[in-house]
Amino acid sequence: VNSSTDTTSTRWSLWFTFLCGPFAWTAHEFLSYALVRPACSYGVLILEYIVTLAALATVGGGLYLALRIHHGTFTDPPTTPHFLAIAAIVLNVLFGYAIVMEAIPNLVVSPCL
Amino acid sequence: MAVEQRPEVVNLPHVEPEPEHEDALKRIWTDPTGPWGWTANVQNGPIAKRFMATVFAFFLIGGVEALIMRTQLATPNNTFVTPDVYNQVFTMHGSTMMFLFAVPMMEAFAEFLIPVMIGTRELPFPRMTAFLYWTLLFGAIMFNASFLFRSLPDSGWFAYTPLSSVPYSSSLGIDFWNLGLDVAQIAAIGDAFEIIVGILKTRAPGMSLRHLPVYLWSLLVMGFSMIFGFTPLFICTLMLNLDRHWATHFFDSSAGGNPLLWQHLFWIFGHPEVYIMFIPATGLISMIIPTFARRRLVGHTLVVLSMVATGFLSFGLWVHHMFSSGGVPPLAMSFFTAASMTIAVPSGVQMIAWIATLWGTRPRMTTSMLYSIGFIVTFVLGGISGVTLAVVPWDWQVTDDYYVVAHFHYVLIGSLLFGMFAGLYYWLPKLTNRMFSEPLGKWNFWVTIIGFNIAFFPMHFSGLLGMPRRVYTFPAGAGLELPNLVSTVGAYILGVGVLLFLINFFWSTVLAHGRETGINPWGAGTLDFATESPPPDEGYRVMPIVHSLFPLWDQDRLDEGDPETVRLVHALEQSPTHYRATLITSLAEGIPEGVLRMASASRLPLLTSIGLAVLFAGELFGVHAVTIIGLSVMIVGIWLWLWPPIVEREFQLGDNGGPTVHGLPVYHTGARAPGWWAMLLVLLTISVGSACCIFSYFYLRATVPDWPPAGITRPDLALPIVRNVLLVVSLAPAWWALRAIRRDHQVQLQLSLVLVLTCGVAFVAATLAEILQWDPNLQAQAYGSIFYLLQGIQLLIIIIGLLIGLFCLAQASLGYFNRWRHLAVQNLANYWTFATIHWLIVAAVVYVSPYIL
Numbered sequence A: 001v002n003s004s005t006d007t008t009s010t011r012w013s014l015w016f017t018f019l020c021g022p023f024a025w026t027a028h029e030f031l032s033y034a035l036v037r038p039a040c041s042y043g044v045l046i047l048e049y050i051v052t053l054a055a056l057a058t059v060g061g062g063l064y065l066a067l068r069i070h071h072g073t074f075t076d077p078p079t080t081p082h083f084l085a086i087a088a089i090v091l092n093v094l095f096g097y098a099i100v101m102e103a104i105p106n107l108v109v110s111p112c113l
Numbered sequence B: 001m002a003v004e005q006r007p008e009v010v011n012l013p014h015v016e017p018e019p020e021h022e023d024a025l026k027r028i029w030t031d032p033t034g035p036w037g038w039t040a041n042v043q044n045g046p047i048a049k050r051f052m053a054t055v056f057a058f059f060l061i062g063g064v065e066a067l068i069m070r071t072q073l074a075t076p077n078n079t080f081v082t083p084d085v086y087n088q089v090f091t092m093h094g095s096t097m098m099f100l101f102a103v104p105m106m107e108a109f110a111e112f113l114i115p116v117m118i119g120t121r122e123l124p125f126p127r128m129t130a131f132l133y134w135t136l137l138f139g140a141i142m143f144n145a146s147f148l149f150r151s152l153p154d155s156g157w158f159a160y161t162p163l164s165s166v167p168y169s170s171s172l173g174i175d176f177w178n179l180g181l182d183v184a185q186i187a188a189i190g191d192a193f194e195i196i197v198g199i200l201k202t203r204a205p206g207m208s209l210r211h212l213p214v215y216l217w218s219l220l221v222m223g224f225s226m227i228f229g230f231t232p233l234f235i236c237t238l239m240l241n242l243d244r245h246w247a248t249h250f251f252d253s254s255a256g257g258n259p260l261l262w263q264h265l266f267w268i269f270g271h272p273e274v275y276i277m278f279i280p281a282t283g284l285i286s287m288i289i290p291t292f293a294r295r296r297l298v299g300h301t302l303v304v305l306s307m308v309a310t311g312f313l314s315f316g317l318w319v320h321h322m323f324s325s326g327g328v329p330p331l332a333m334s335f336f337t338a339a340s341m342t343i344a345v346p347s348g349v350q351m352i353a354w355i356a357t358l359w360g361t362r363p364r365m366t367t368s369m370l371y372s373i374g375f376i377v378t379f380v381l382g383g384i385s386g387v388t389l390a391v392v393p394w395d396w397q398v399t400d401d402y403y404v405v406a407h408f409h410y411v412l413i414g415s416l417l418f419g420m421f422a423g424l425y426y427w428l429p430k431l432t433n434r435m436f437s438e439p440l441g442k443w444n445f446w447v448t449i450i451g452f453n454i455a456f457f458p459m460h461f462s463g464l465l466g467m468p469r470r471v472y473t474f475p476a477g478a479g480l481e482l483p484n485l486v487s488t489v490g491a492y493i494l495g496v497g498v499l500l501f502l503i504n505f506f507w508s509t510v511l512a513h514g515r516e517t518g519i520n521p522w523g524a525g526t527l528d529f530a531t532e533s534p535p536p537d538e539g540y541r542v543m544p545i546v547h548s549l550f551p552l553w554d555q556d557r558l559d560e561g562d563p564e565t566v567r568l569v570h571a572l573e574q575s576p577t578h579y580r581a582t583l584i585t586s587l588a589e590g591i592p593e594g595v596l597r598m599a600s601a602s603r604l605p606l607l608t609s610i611g612l613a614v615l616f617a618g619e620l621f622g623v624h625a626v627t628i629i630g631l632s633v634m635i636v637g638i639w640l641w642l643w644p645p646i647v648e649r650e651f652q653l654g655d656n657g658g659p660t661v662h663g664l665p666v667y668h669t670g671a672r673a674p675g676w677w678a679m680l681l682v683l684l685t686i687s688v689g690s691a692c693c694i695f696s697y698f699y700l701r702a703t704v705p706d707w708p709p710a711g712i713t714r715p716d717l718a719l720p721i722v723r724n725v726l727l728v729v730s731l732a733p734a735w736w737a738l739r740a741i742r743r744d745h746q747v748q749l750q751l752s753l754v755l756v757l758t759c760g761v762a763f764v765a766a767t768l769a770e771i772l773q774w775d776p777n778l779q780a781q782a783y784g785s786i787f788y789l790l791q792g793i794q795l796l797i798i799i800i801g802l803l804i805g806l807f808c809l810a811q812a813s814l815g816y817f818n819r820w821r822h823l824a825v826q827n828l829a830n831y832w833t834f835a836t837i838h839w840l841i842v843a844a845v846v847y848v849s850p851y852i853l
Helices: A008-034 A036-042 A046-072 A080-108 B019-029 B034-038 B044-072 B083-118 B126-144 B173-201 B214-245 B259-293 B300-316 B318-322 B330-342 B344-358 B367-389 B392-398 B402-432 B438-464 B481-510 B563-574 B604-621 B624-642 B646-652 B674-702 B718-742 B746-773 B776-780 B782-813 B823-852
Strands: B581-585 B592-597
Touching (some): A008 A036, A008 B300, A008 B330, A036 A046, A036 B330, A046 A080, A080 B344, B044 B083, B044 B402, B044 B481, B083 B126, B083 B173, B083 B214, B083 B259, B083 B402, B173 B214, B173 B604, B214 B259, B214 B782, B259 B300, B259 B367, B259 B402, B259 B674, B300 B344, B318 B330, B330 B367, B330 B392, B344 B367, B367 B402, B367 B438, B438 B481, B563 B592, B624 B782, B674 B782, B674 B823, B718 B746, B718 B823, B776 B782
Antiparallel strands (some): B581 B592
């Protein structure tokens, strides 16, 4: 392992970016679900939009960090931090897609139906 | 397309042992033999065999139940069984297949394969392995004992309330279902600990995460999914039991409860349950295909990530089982539609990876490979019908009809059954040292897959024609006669297919007509085919050093690497410890960190498991004295089980520095210690359970206008504040105890432990005093039920903490702890901190939130 990359901060950053997407998506789904009735009662669908934007910002942050670590850990042969960085990039992209998919109904379905 | 294929034969880079070294290792690792010795066995190999045989027996029972159903439905208005018996049979079939066959079979594979695949000697907690087997066995017996009492459950495998509540199911049937399955769930959660800690902390030197075979990744996902999935099930079945026998009202709508709460909690378990079975099955397939294609898995990283993503996504789909239940707004349903469709993406990635791996190769079409291809085709069909069910209008149209039955059988049989057969044909010869008959295996495959499709494909049409599931008959003249008759014929053909497997097994293995397996019959590239068949008790004589994802394909030898690691693995073989031991390695890189002392053969797991079964049996029949006896046996069993053996005490003598073996430390604390990880997972499990209870609290709160309901006063805050203070104050001695032993201050350690215990006992006393002040009207409302439940869980957490504290104090008073060896004290500090934080959250929910929300 490249000693310059095997620092505690890099390890923590890696696990953070690895879990960023899944946790952002989980929070997005649960909060979106919980906010449907308040959105109808108070007529404020903007709460749903804020949750989506916050989730996408989290995923975007995770993706940015993962890309930085990916560039910083590139060696031949590849190392475990590099493997985890690639994993984090893919997971953030996938869960970003899932968040967008879940946000689309907010644009077309009324919360009061 | 140019394809780099591996050579047909892979030679084993094996290290021949010196005879005297081999004898020493064997003496240490061999369990007692004979029937009496059998009860003390803790080796993963024999226990995995028992696990497989036991759950296969339940699979046959579930299969016979399926044939009874199909016989009844062969013709319209048939009277082969009565409606009541039909209800019981479909409940037993679903429950047996889901709880006693599907998940346990995947656990059995894991128990056998993990040690050999990660290159270690044994699973990290061998007595736990034995305990899990006995627990599953007793739970399954308790569940099936309902046959003897002629009181079978009849509410379907998901036992919806209020159908499963006392007014509609007053017999013991649901209680057999409930408590028997609770015992089996404990086995599943315990297995998750074993799987996760084993894979993360006891891999072969050099096996970093990027060299971790796909199957082991799938087991990690399965392990965490079992913790997050089975715990909600445990909570909701606990609530059902409390409703049925302890006068609570969680699901009683006339007292502020809500039957839909059951559906939420059940499906938070129930949907991931499918992936708990499916993901390890995909892991098996991802190991088999590269071997027979003689090519590395295409997109290894993407396949791993697909599994991880599928594991997460599977917990966000549960509401699609409730689209037709009402109570979920259409916008909210749309979120779950989106999630349900999104999960097709990672599943699709795996399919494409397998096809790409096979593309351009000439794979060996063994029976195992045929089943792998059957897996892919069948699961794609089931997956496509699954995507249609994510669409709300379509789901409304086909809910509870045979289209759904066809869908989930394509998914479950496609993934689990075909995955299991692929795995059995691939790995069972390794475990038994006898190869299956390939011609008979191919007959087995073709009869099974043809029978399966004849049985289940017509159900799509009978469903679309409107045939409801769970109804014991159907009328003539509705166009349902032909598809039902064809399905019944197919079911019997499928049964013949399973019978052919049994014949093959007995002919090849039991009667020993199959040729001997040898070491690597398929030319596989992973470590599971690096040892003899069956793998010896010690696993590996010289523990392997790994530099590749396919070490048997890529490495010339398995004992080459950096000089220090080479010296270590040979030293462990030539001069083994006089107790069972394996290596602890670092989480990410697989670097040796220490030597892990492992438990030897013992009957304490059996005793503990008997205690657990007696406890639940006492609860089942409402005999509280029996419950208390079972609980006492359990506590004694666990205490003796965890009590350090003499060999560890010997280490304590005369060590000024840290005791080491071959240069590696033997005592561990913190993230290096498997026991620390096990405690972390215990706390995670309790957290999930408590989160379910808190979710239930707010769910019930959201469905009633007044909280607390009219006539119930808000709880007084005086005693809760005292309890807060007691626990927060007790944190100081809990951490002082750890600080003291790190400096070898024995007296300070004991005093700190006594202080912790005193605070804990005072907390329990304050709780009991508060209970006397609680409004008696609480008992009449769901508000009171959830209030009691959260308080009860907190009380239980503290009582368990007191037992851990007593355990530590007993060892401390005998001088067993020192600055090197004090994991139990560290675990107590962590546990006590968790218990305090847990209480602060519970107190905020039950005492503060009624004033705010």
